[in-house]
Amino acid sequence: VQLQASGGGVVQAGGSLRLSCAASGRTFSANGMGWFRQAPGKEREFVVSISWNGGSIVYADSVKGRFTVSRDNAKNTVYLQMNSLKPEDTAVYFCAVGLSAYSGRDQSRYRYWGRGTLVTVSS
Numbered sequence: 001v002q003l004q005a006s007g008g009g010v011v012q013a014g015g016s017l018r019l020s021c022a023a024s025g026r027t028f029s030a031n032g033m034g035w036f037r038q039a040p041g042k043e044r045e046f047v048v049s050i051s052w053n054g055g056s057i058v059y060a061d062s063v064k065g066r067f068t069v070s071r072d073n074a075k076n077t078v079y080l081q082m083n084s085l086k087p088e089d090t091a092v093y094f095c096a097v098g099l100s101a102y103s104g105r106d107q108s109r110y111r112y113w114g115r116g117t118l119v120t121v122s123s
Contacts, residue, residue: 001025003114005095010120011085019080021095021114029073032098034110035080037091037119044094044107050078051102058104063089085121092116 007019019035032051038044048059048069057069068081078095096110103109 001097001112003095003097003112005093005114005117008093008117008119010122013085013087013121013123015085015121016081016083017085017119019082019093019095019117019119021078021080023076023097023112027073027076028097029076030101032101032103033069033071033078034096034098034103035069035078035093036096036107037089037093038116039088039091042091046105046107047093048080049098049102049104056102060105082119085119087121087123090119090121092118 002024005021011017030052034049035047036044037047046060050057050069066084071078094116095114097112099109099111
């Protein structure tokens with residue numbers, strides 16, 4: 001099983017990026033998915049979780065109203081649209097596959113993790 005996150009890069013504050021996470025090796029259409037991030041010198045933190053069918057979505061307060069998660073089960077892919085980016089959004093972003101249909105904020109409820117993609121927001 002592999003998760004490949006892509007779409008990271010360098011963007012100015014106020015800009016946008018769209019991250020993608022494609023899963024291969026098996027289908028995850030019945031699993032919740034999540035995005036997490038780790039800023040330099042900090043612990044990895046929760047960004048957003050989405051249930052298997054997109055019916056339940058929870059965002060971290062720090063990204064609410066700016067980030068939008070979606071998924072395409074036919075493509076085994078989850079997306080993260082990031083708008084109005086701030087310097088404090090700078091981090092490596094990881095996608096993860098949950099153990100159940102919806103896994104929420106708890107990192108221990110995620111089984112498979114991608115390598116991450118770096119997002120750098122300049123001021």
